[in-house]
Amino acid sequence: MADCRVNSIEQVRLLMGKLLVTGASGFLGWNLCRAAQGPWDVYGFARRNQNQLQGVKLRRTDLTRFKEIKENLQEIRPDALIHAAAESSANFCQLNPAASHGINVEATANLASLCADLRIPFVFISSDLVFNGLKPPYSENDPVCPVCIYGEQKAEAERAVMERYPQAMVCRMALMFGDAGQGAASFIQPLIDDMRNGRQINLFVDEYRTPLSAANAAQGILLGLSKAKGILHIGGLERISRFDFGKLLRDIVGAPSARLYACSRQSIEMAAPRPADVSLSITRAMALGFKPGSLRGELESLACTKIEKLRPGG
Numbered sequence: 001m002a003d004c005r006v007n008s009i010e011q012v013r014l015l016m017g018k019l020l021v022t023g024a025s026g027f028l029g030w031n032l033c034r035a036a037q038g039p040w041d042v043y044g045f046a047r048r049n050q051n052q053l054q055g056v057k058l059r060r061t062d063l064t065r066f067k068e069i070k071e072n073l074q075e076i077r078p079d080a081l082i083h084a085a086a087e088s089s090a091n092f093c094q095l096n097p098a099a100s101h102g103i104n105v106e107a108t109a110n111l112a113s114l115c116a117d118l119r120i121p122f123v124f125i126s127s128d129l130v131f132n133g134l135k136p137p138y139s140e141n142d143p144v145c146p147v148c149i150y151g152e153q154k155a156e157a158e159r160a161v162m163e164r165y166p167q168a169m170v171c172r173m174a175l176m177f178g179d180a181g182q183g184a185a186s187f188i189q190p191l192i193d194d195m196r197n198g199r200q201i202n203l204f205v206d207e208y209r210t211p212l213s214a215a216n217a218a219q220g221i222l223l224g225l226s227k228a229k230g231i232l233h234i235g236g237l238e239r240i241s242r243f244d245f246g247k248l249l250r251d252i253v254g255a256p257s258a259r260l261y262a263c264s265r266q267s268i269e270m271a272a273p274r275p276a277d278v279s280l281s282i283t284r285a286m287a288l289g290f291k292p293g294s295l296r297g298e299l300e301s302l303a304c305t306k307i308e309k310l311r312p313g314g
Contacts, residue, residue, distance in 0.1 A: 017041060017079035018077065018078045018079045019043065019081075020043045020044070020073075021036070021045070021081075022045045022081070022111070024045060024046045024053075025044070025048055027180045027181075027185065028125065028173070028176060028214055029084040031179070031214040031217065034218070036218075037055050042056045043058075044056050044059065045061040045069075045072070047063075053181065063103055063107040064102045069111065073114055078120060079120055079121075080120055081122050082125070082221060083111050083122070085103065085107070086104055086125070087103050090129065090148050090149075090151075090272035091271040093149045093153060094149045094271040094272035100149070101153060104154065105153050105157045105160065108160060112124065112165045112168055115168070121168075121169070123169045123221060124168060124171070125171055125173060126154045126157070126171060126173065127150070127151065127172060128173065128209065128233075128235070128280055129275065130144040130158065131146070132145040132146065132147050133275025133276040136279040137210070137239070138278065139283070140232065140281075140284055144158070148274070158231070167229050169224050169228055169229050169232060170232070171221050171233075172232070173235070174234065174236060174280050175210075175211040176217050177211055177213060177214065177298075177299075178215055186214065188249060191249065194258075195253065196255055196258075200261055201259060202261050202263045202267075202268060203245075203260055203261065204242040204264065204274075205243045207275075207277070208240065208278075208279055209240065209242075210235035210238065210279045211236050211240065211245065212235055212236035213292075213293065215298075216298065217234055220290045223288055224285070233280040233282050234280075234290070235279070236292050238295045243262045245295075247260060248299065252296070
């Protein structure tokens with residue numbers, strides 16, 4: 001295939017070749033790899049390679065080792081890179097800021113620099129937790145003001161990416177759910193397990209997000225890769241509390257006796273502070289052609305087609 005190292009990210013639509021996805025064995029990375037196959041020849045970096053996906057050339061790689069990453073990029077020579085790998089547990093980052101900084105910030109900055117040198121499109125996956133939750137819904141132009149270390153690290157990484165590679169894309173993602181392959185899980189897998197096994201489930205009535213399926217998220221990210229640069233928000237159509245999401249999920253998976261308990265964020269002690277409402281405005285993404293499904297529709301689709309994967313131990 002012809003060399004597709006291009007000056008304009010717009011040209012990626014016409015010159016698809018090798019796509020490299022970091023965090024390929026994780027929840028979002030696995031969904032990205034699956035969505036990209038066909039148009040792209042997909043390669044993946046992973047710390048652990050247990051979540052295999054047919055057709056993806058997966059390499060076990062430590063992103064904190066700059067020399068190793070540079071050598072791999074020189075060997076693969078990807079035509080675009082999506083950096084989805086992260087230490088994404090806000091509580092872990094709060095308790096282990098130095099350990100999480102290496103992957104969340106330093107590795108991100110290094111990858112941006114390497115992609116700038118190679119002149120290939122680069123997408124960094126960020127988070128709605130770069131906001132403090134006080135003035136939703138948030139657009140791409142709103143200033144960041146994180147309340148937890150994970151959010152601080154994502155905001156720092158965003159700045160590093162834009163400084164090193166102004167042509168890059170930063171995709172801020174809302175809360176995601178969905179099919180997770182064999183080696184990862186979204187937050188709904190343990191939630192459904194708890195529902196079906198009669199465990200009490202504490203869900204916040206005062207924390208709001210704009211959740212979307214990982215399948216929708218992957219399509220939005222790939223759209224951003226082909227059409228835009230700068231910052232892009234990818235989220236769902238509906239603002240909903242954790243508690244109301246739980247009620248909707250309970251009804252869809254058929255667990256009427258699920259023990260859902262409405263509580264406030266302050267009633268549960270956690271290492272990382274939680275913002276109240278980081279709902280994202282997705283006006284820009286929709287103007288580019290992003291079309292997320294309804295929350296109910298996406299959950300019903302998962303329940304119908306992937307019920308065994310949605311039901312741990314099922």
